[in-house]
Amino acid sequence: MRLGASIQEITKEYHLGGEVVHALRGVSFDVPEGDYVAIMGASGSGKSTLLNLLGCLDHPTSGKLFLGDENVAEASDDRLAEIRASKIGFVFQSFNLIPQLTVLENIEVPLYYQRRLSPKERARCKELAEMVGLGNRLYHRPTQLSGGQQQRVAIARALVNDPLFILADEPTGNLDSATTEEIMALFDDLNRQGKTIILVTHEYDVGRRARRIIRLKDGRIESIIDNPQAKPRSELPEDVAKAKAPQ
Amino acid sequence: MLHPLRSLLTVLGIFIGVASVIWLLAIGEGISRKAQEQIESLGATNIIIRSIKPPSEQVQTSGLVLQYGVTRADYARLVETIPTVVRAVRIRELRQRFSYNGRMVDGRLVGCTPEYQDIVRLEIDRGRFIQDSDLQDLKNYCVLAAGTAEKLFPFEDPLGKVIRVEEHFYTVVGVCKPKMPSAGIGGSFAAQDFSSDVYIPITTLWWRIGDVVFTRRAGSTEAEQIELSQITLQVDKTANVVPTADVVKATLAKYHPIEDYGVTVPLELLEQARTTRMMFMVFMGLIAGISLVVGGIGIMNIMLATVTExxxxxxxxxxxxxxxxxIIRQFLVETVVLSTLGGISGILVGFLAPLLSEGAIWALQFLAPRLYNSLPEIVKTMRPVVVPASVPLAFGIAVAVGIIFGLYPARRAANMDPIEALRHE
Structure with a gap:
């Protein structure tokens, strides 16, 4: 089985005015390709720290962090940027689209920083926009879209670089319940198509859709639960499930 | 561009800087060209020797008469001993009052020879200039400068009329065309004005007035004895001007124990004017540079605000x-684009400098006539000349300002912690 991400004995300490804050005290787990993981926990549990580390926005104090087969725990700043551009798809709570760019341009941003914008790639960006249901909004600005539409753009943007996993940070935190359902359905769909998804949330309703729930408490893993309530993969037609399932 | 107004103001700072670089340099160039023209009108191959009244305690007095200045003997010596002198003109000038039919003009009575016309480049409007035969026959003929003619004869044709100069009468035989003032000589900074002159044969002047001139001032009478007011020597070629001037100075020094004369070499003045011009340009450039720095600070200020935002x-x-x-590239490109836009518009407006300064002087004439009249002639008549080199210079500085003042905000943007930045509201 190929790994999307593998976390081995990760610790993270912050120095705040002479005091050492242990945000993570040795966390280990694997995320195989095709997995659907929800990381849950109360605030202060180390959730955000873990998210930042998985998102390659920060270095761990100790431990190993494999993305694919590369240990990124000690990668340089530039290398981390490259990894973010090529291996990770971010979806944020507040959408984080760039206001002065159009929908299509927002989707293209990660490609721009990988220097691989071509007419072919641009066509693919359009396809992605269509896939998330915004084919007729390509040249709108984010302010002209509803929250749910903005989050769809963000999801399309997260998919554009064909990442190892999608890292979603409270993706429905700013959405009403109907839109939440829509967006979560989109995530479920993507997972069924074989995309690896790591979801950080404190909402149980959101977290329970994942196949595994990792609970954090005080910088340690409290529990890892295989979620029986998750929609089983067998819902897919047998042959598709086989084809998409990680080997 | 997120904020059109903000971007416009940023561009404005650089625009003003660049336009002022070009303008100030153009004005500097215009003034110095004018000065050069004036000096050139003295003649680049000329050497001018003028009598100067020495400080009173040094003056040789024969009785009550102050005696000073270059002499006829000096003239003969210089002309005969220096082979590079191709032409020499001696003049004697006096401040006199000219009158005709009740109208009066105070001006310069110039006793001269026919060569004088050539050497100061006087152009005859009507009639003729002084001739050799006039000198031989001690004729009482005179030639009027344009200004004198206009004031004495506002309605009549001056030719053939007789004007009075103190107690003497002279028949007008010619009138000159107006002549621009030329650079000051003999240690004076004031430009020489030719507008209220009257020219007569020098021999006539000697015969009728003589060397001694009495001036009554505040109850006391002063008498001065001056043989020649000025000798102008024309040298055969430019290369010989400076050596000849040295010989002239040495010769005169021998016969004049006190310095009662001044030697002006227009060529030297010209060279001085060139160095002055350089200094002027540097100075003007510096002022303009300051305004560019101010523009740059404006850019930095706005970029810092933009980065925060x-x-x-x-x-x-x-x-x-x-x-x-x-990130650095993104913000740097933005500042450089802004400053380049400012630079280009500044250059375009910079080219309008001659037009605008003319307009400003014209407006001043009506709005503030007193200020206008107090301006030196050179400022009133100069035309700014856009220095070609100032265009790439100003443009280069604008781009450099964009890079220099854009770098700090850009680096600040790039060095932000992405986690913190994402959390920023």
């Missing part, structure tokens, strides 16, 4: 894979 965008871009140098 776009912190979140920077965080997003970093999260999506932008490296630090991508």
């Amino acid at each position: 776009r912190t979140r965008e920077i965080g997003i871009r970093r999260a999506l894979g932008a490296k630090r140098r991508d």
